[in-house]
Amino acid sequence: MASILGAVLFLSGAVAQVTDPLQYVDQLIGSNNGGNVFAGATLPYGAAKAVADTDSGSNQGGFVTDGSKVTGFSSMHDSGTGGNPSLGNFALFPYASCANDTVDGCDFPKKDRAINFINDTLKASPGYFSLTLENNINVEMTAAEHSSLFHFNFPQGSNPLIIMDLTDLSNSRQDNGTISVDADTGRMMGNARFLPSFGQGDYVAYFCADFQGAQIRDNGIFVNSRASTDVKDITLSRSINGYPLPGGAFNRFQGNDITARVGVSFISAEQACQLAENEILSFDFDKTHSAARDAWTKKLSPISVSTQGVDKSMITNFYSGIYRTMVNPQDYTGINPIVGSDEPYFDSFYCIWDLFRSQLPFLTIIDTPAVVKIIQGLLNIYKTNGWLPDCHMSLCKGLTQGGSNADNVMADAFLKIGGSEIDWSLVYEAVVKDAEEEPYDWCCEGRGGLDSWKSLGYIPVQDFDYKGFGTMTRSISRTLEYSYNDYCISVIANGQRNQGDAEKYRKRSENWMNLYKSDQTSSLNGSNTGFTGFFQPRFMNETWGFQDPLYCSNIDPNPNSVCSLQNTAGETFESSIWEYSFFVPHDQSKLTSTMGGPTTFIKRLDYLHDQKITYIGNEPAFLTVFQYHYAGRPALSAQRSHFYIPQFFSPTSGGLPGNDDSGAMGSFVAFAMIGLFPNPGQDVYLITPPFFASVNITSPVTGKTARIRTVGFDPTYRAIYIRHATLDGEVYSKNWIDHSFFTEGKELVLFLGANETVWGTRKEDLPPSLTPYE
Template identity: 25%
Template sequence: MCKLQSLARELLFHAETLSRMIERPTEFPTHARVDPFLGTAASDLPKPVGIAATWWRPKPPVGNTHPGASLPFGMVSACAYSGAYVTGYGRYGLSLDGGPPPVEFAKHEALGIAHFQQSGTGRIRSYYNYFLTTPLGPGGLEERTVRRPLLDEQAWPGYYGGRFSETEIEFEVVARPRGVVHRYRFPEGTDAHVAVDASAGGLLIDGMESYPQGGELHLEPDGSVAGFVVMEGIPVHFRCSAGDAEAYLWEDDEPTEASDYELTLDKQKLRPTFGFGFRGKGRIIELYFGFSLREPEAARVAADLGESLESSASEAASAWEAQLAMIEVEGGDEASREVFTTALYHSLLKPADFRDENPFTRKSGPFFLDLSTLWDLYKTQLPLMMSLWPERGAAFVEFLCEVAEREGVFPVSYLMDNVPDRFTKQASGLCHAILEDARLRGVEADWDRALSLLWRTSQSGKGRKSRFGEYGRSGVVDPLSHTLDISYAHFCMARMARSVGHQVIHDRATELSAHWRNAFDEKTGLLREDSTYYEGENWNYSFRFMHDMRSRIDLAGGDRAFVGLLDKFFGFSEPSHGERIFRFEGLNNEPDMEAPYAYIYAGRPDRTAHVVRRVLDCQFTTGPGGLPGNDDSGGLSSWLVWSATGLFPVCGQPVMLIGSPWFGRARYRLPGGDFTVIAEQNGPERFQIQRAWLNGEEIQRSWLKIDEFLGGGELRLEMGEKASGFGSEIRPPSFAG
C-alpha cells in the first residue's frame, strides 16, 4: 500500500509540474511534429530487412543530439548538463567504435543547465557547455556539485523544461537571439537561490574538461552580474539579470563581499561563481542571459529583461515555424512525418550564426561557428541552406572568404576556439566545393574575389606548403581520400574560373583536376588499399561523386562492372571466394552517404530507389533512439530531408538526382518559386519510378538540371513495385574539366 501511495503522490506531482509549465503552442502545425529528444539515446531502430541486414557500423550507434532550447542557426542553446559525452546531456561516456555507447553515469541526472552545446558530433576536442546554472536546494552552494535525477522533461523548438528530483525544483529555459531566459520554481519552504559557475566548460570525462584562461565578474548597480571569461582562447562576454532577486559573488566556493572578481591564469583551477536569490520570500527566479564574443555592451543589450519567458517561447516557436514550413510533406504516416520534420529541425541547428560577433577582427559582418563536421555538412546540409536561404548562404560565403583572408587558408572545420589545427583534419579543399555550389545555387557574392582566395590558398601562397602543393607536384597525396578531395577542388575552381573569365586558373585547375585516377587501383576498380581511411575503408570512399563519373565508371570496367561493385557493397550480391569487401555503413557514418545515388550514373536508378528506401525504413525511426549514428551537426538529418522528398544534391555540380520519395507530396518553398515532387501510387513496396513528368512534359532521366529545381516547378512521378527501366539510358552529365 505504501508503494502505491508513493506512486500516486509522484504521479500527482508529475501532473502538477506539467500544468505549471507553459504549454506547447498549438498554432504552429509543422513545429508540433518536432521531437527534440530524437537521437539523444542509443539507436533503437526497426529490425533491418533484406540488404539492410548486411550493413556495418564503424561508429557508436547513437545520434549524440540534445533536446535543449535553440533557435534556427542560433548562437546560443541551453540544456540540462550531466557532463556526459558528447553534448553534455545524457549518460554516455567516450565512445569511438561501432559498439553500443558505454554508460558513464548510472542514472539520468544533471547538475544544472549549461549553454552552447554541440549538436550530433563525435570527438572534436572542445565541447563548450559554459555557464553552468544550478538551482540550489536546502544545502546551499555545496549542492552545485550534486547530481539530481531529471524528471518531467519536455521540449519543443526553442523551449526545454523539466524537474530536478529530490529538490523538486522545476526549470524552464527558452532560447533568444543572443541569449537565454531561465525560470526556476522552488517548492514551499525552500529559499530560492541559483548559482552560475562562470568557469564551467567541457565534459566531466577525463581530458575533456575546459578551464578559463582569464576573466572578470562584476556586480552592476542595477543588480545584474556582468563580465567575461576566456574559454579556449575566445572571450565570452556575458550579462545576467534576475529582476528583484539579490545578486552576490562566491570565490572558490566561499562567499565574498567584493563587488568584483578577477580570474587570472594562476587561479584557473578556482571556480568563480555568482548567483541570485530570495531569502524568505519569493519562489520563482527568472534569469535573463545575454552573450557576446565582442563587447560588454552587446551582452547587456541581449540580456535586457524585455520579453517574458512566455513571450520569448512564443517568438521562438514562431521563428521555428517559419523555417520548418519551407518544406512541406504530405502522405506517409504520422511516424514518418515526425521523423522528417525532426530531421529538418536538426538540419537547421548549425552552423551557429554569430553575425557581428567576430572575436578576431572585432568587426561587424557575417561570422559562423560550430562547423565541427564540415566534411559532412558540405554534401547535404549546406546545399539545403544555400537553396532555401540564399541570403544566409551569401553571409556564409563572406565568412569563409574572411577566414581565408585573415588566416591564409580556408577551414575544414571551425570551432568556438582559436586553435589552428581546424584546417588539417578529416578532409581537404571542402570550401572549394561549397563555394562553387553556392554560386550554382544563385548565391550572390564577389566570385572574382572568392576564386582569387581559393587559388591563393591552393597553388600559391600558403597553399604551396599544404597538401595542395604536394598534390600539384606529385599528382597524389595520402590519405588517398584527400587526393579525391583536392582533385574535385580543382574541378570546382576551374568551373568558377570559367564563369568569371579567368583563363589561366581555368586551364591549370582543369589539368590538375584529372589526377583523381592516381588514387584508384585499375585492377579492382576501387581506391587503393595502401592508404589509411578515416572512419571507414577503401570501399566506403570508392563510390564518391567525381566530376568525371563516366571516366570513373570506365576505370572500373564499365557500367556492368561498376554496378557489380556497388551490388557487393550494398549487399545485393556476395563477394567472390577469398575476396575482402567492406559494406555500406548504412548512414551510421557519412563517408559513403552519397553512394546509394552512384547507381544512377551507371543506368540503375532502380537500385538507388531500393537502397534509399531500405535506409529510410530501417535506419531511422521515432523516439530517442531514432538515429543510426552521430547526426554530425545536421549532415545526417539533411540526407534524410533530401532523400525523403525524392531528391539529392551533387555539391559543386549543376545537378539534382532523383531517388525515391518517402511521401506522396513534398513542396520546397524556394526563392525562385515552389518546387513540388508528387509521387503517385507511392507505398512501402511501391518505390520504383515507372514514368516521370517535369512541368507536364514526360522525361526519361533520373536527374534534374539545377535551374529546373531552383526555378520552381512540378516533378510528377508514377510509382510501382517493379523496376521499369526508367532513367537507364540518359545519364547525369559528366565533366572532364
C-alpha cells in the same frame, strides 16, 4: 485513367498537406547513442542555445538522455559534433536550499552537485526546453538571438540559491576567469578563456545575467566548496590539478519563482547585457517563446509534404532532420571581435568536410539568404586569416579533415545562387590560393603537399613536405579530395570565363587516376572478394605501397586500426579504400569504365552495402546510396534509400547511426525523403521517389513553389520504382534535375510501380560526368 487518378491523388494530397511543421519536430532525436545533438532552446543559427548540461561521457551537445545527471543550465552549445564537448559556458545551477541555511552548506563543484531529473517531466519543442530535477525544482527555458531566459520554479518552503559557474562542458577554462555580482540588483557579469573542442588556440566568451521574480536575500562568490557574502567579485586561476578550480557567483532569494536572463557575447560583458536587454527587455517568457516558435515556423514552412497514408513517425523523422540543419552553423555577426559589427560572421563549422555533402546544399534550396550570409562569413574568415577553413569553431581554427572543402561549397553556391551579393572574384581568389599556395599551418587550413601534387599528380605516402605542418597521413583520401576540390575550382573558373584556369584545374581533377592500382585485389575473411582494381598508396619514387582495402572499414576486425588525424593513421580518413573507391563525384563515367563498366560498378556498390563495408553514420557513405544512377539503375538507389530510412534513421532518442555532425545526418534524411539527392559542387539532383505522396518546396528567392507529386504512391513503400515521369507536363526520362526546378517552380510527376522499369536507364538519361559516357 492514370491522369484522373493522378488528379485525385494530387487533390487529396493538397487537403492533407502539412501546415504546422513544428508539431513534427522532435529535438530529442539523437540525444542518445552518440547522436550528440543539441536538444534545447534556440533560434535558427542562433548564438544563444539554452539546455540542461549532463555529466554523460557523450555530452558534446550538452543534454543526453542516457540516465546521466544534470550539472547545470548553460546558454552556449554546438550540435552533433564529435571530439571533445563544445561550449557549455557559464552554467547556472539552482539549489532549493543549503544545509543549515548557510551558503557553505551547498555543494558547489560540478561533480558534487550533479542531480538526476525526472524522466517524464522532460519537454522539448522548437524554442523551448524544460525538465524537473529530482528535488522538484522545475526549470524551463527559451531563447532569443544572443540571450536565453530560464524560469526556475522552486518547491514551497525553499530558500533558493542560484549560482553562475565559470565552467564549460569540457572543463577547459584557462587562467583569469572573472565574475562579479552586484550587491543590490544581483546582476552577474564576467568572462573566461576556454579551448575549442577540435582546433587550436583559445577564445574568450562573456556573459551578463539578470534575475527577476523574487527578492534578493544576499549574494557573493564561491570558490571550490566555499562561499562568502562578503566578496562580490573574483578572478580565478586555472589551478594545477588538471581541472579548473571551480568558482563563480551566487544569489540567494526570498521567493519560489525566479527568472534568469543570460546574454552572451565574444566582445564584452557590457555588450552581452545590452543584447539581453534589447532582446528580452521585459523578461516575458511566453512572448520570447512565441517569437522563437514564429522564427522556426518561418524557416520550416517552405517545405510542405502530404500526410496521406503516412505514419506520423515518418513526418517527424523528416521535419526533425530539417530542423537540425539550422542549429549549426551559428550566426556570430556583431558579437565577434574578428570583423566589423555589420560584417557577416558564422562559426561552428564541424566540419565543412561533413557539411558540403548535403547540409549546405539543402539550405541552398530552402534558406538561400542564410547560405549567402554563410558564404560571406567564410569570406570574412578568409580576409582575416588568409585562408578558407575546413573546420572552424569558437573563433578558432579547426583541424582540417581532408581537402580544402570550402572550395566545394563555393562551387555549389556559384552554380545555384549565381548572381547574388557574393563577391565571386574574392571567392575565386580564395579557392585558387587553396590550390596553389601551401600554408605552414596546413593542419588547420589550406592543403599540404602541393609540390608533390603539382609534380607527381598525387599525394605520396611519406611525402617530403618540408614547407608545411600537418599530419603526414591520409595520402589516398587527400588525393581524391584534392581532385574534386580542383574540379570545383574549374567550375568557378569556367563560369568566370577564365578558360585557361578552367582547363588547368579540370586536368588536375583527373589526378585520382594516379592512385588507382588496376591489379589490386581485396579479401574478406580470407576469401577474395572477386573485385580487382583499388586505390593504393604510392611513394614519391612512384612505386606502390599497400593498405588493405578493408582497413578502417565498418567491418574491419582490428580494433587498433586508426584512420583519423594521428601521425600513425592510415591513408584514408574515417573510412576505407573500399568506400573511397567511389569518391570521384565529378567523373562517375570514367570511374565506372575504370572499374570495368556499369555491371561491375553496380556489383561493387552492392557489395559495399550488402557486406556492411560502408557505415551510413559517416558522410562518405551518403552519395554511395544514390550512385546507381550513374550506372543507369536509379531503381537500386531507391531501394538503398528505403533500406537506410527508417532502419538507421528513426524518430527516437537513439535514432541516429552516428554524430549528427551539425545537421549533416538531418539533411541526408531530408533529401532522401523528398526524393532528390545532390552531388554537391554540381548542378545535379538525383531523382528517387519521395517518401510522401507529394512535396511542395517554395523558393525563398523567387517565391515560386516546386512540386513533386506521385501517381500510385504506396505508403507501405513497395511501389518505389519510377515507371515514367513528366516535368511540367512533358515526358521526362532523365534520372536527375537541376536547381532551376526549385527557382522556377516546376512540377515533377512520378508514376510509381512495384517493379523496376527502364526509366532513367539510357545513356542520355544519366547525370552529367566530366568524361562522356561510353
